[in-house]
Amino acid sequence: MKILPRSFYDRNTVDVAQDLLGKILVRRIGQKVISGMIIETEAYRYKDDEASHSFAGMTERNKAMFGEVGRAYVYFTYGMHYCMNVVARNVNFKAGAVLFRALEPIEGIDYMIKQRKTTISNLTNGPAKLTQALQITKKQYGEDLTKPSSLFVIEDRKIKKTEIKTRSRIGIKKATDKLWNFSLID
């Protein structure tokens, strides 16, 4: 098992979003290990992306998107949900991040069921669901995902380009021409 190096995130946000598919997101809470394969992501960029939180510039909430790549950007939305991104961009952009939208549970499934109080098919099939299952909150804001701490991403299998489904991003009304939602499921 190999942790993705910082250089992995130092590339075009859209490329990183595609390359994250098939990788494993690992959460460690004390001795407990919870993990899942990343099966859906979305890319959010900067001035060229009207739908991105960073589009209108830096705020207290989104400042992580302007910070070091490979770190977590966690935000609170709709009054009750957290969503998790990893900061990723190349040198041409001041901000950018990849939203984790869905995982396929691997380890710690019993723990997720306890957190979520629901059945296995509903554990991590949505951005706010997976943060709840992995117990990710603003405490993980800025967490370094390139270090074997409590939250990180490891290499797994290589995904063929032909396996990736491309769509318009979900739940947004702006910039719907950008096909920046990537997934391994139909």
Add this chain to the structure above:
DNA sequence: CTGTTGATCTGCT
């Protein structure tokens, strides 16, 4: 300060 909107999920109809 007030009102509106939102990268959502759940439970009910």
Add this chain to the structure above:
DNA sequence: GCAGATCAACAGT
């Protein structure tokens, strides 16, 4: 398919 939960950012008063 739709309402409700109810926080952070922003535009307007």
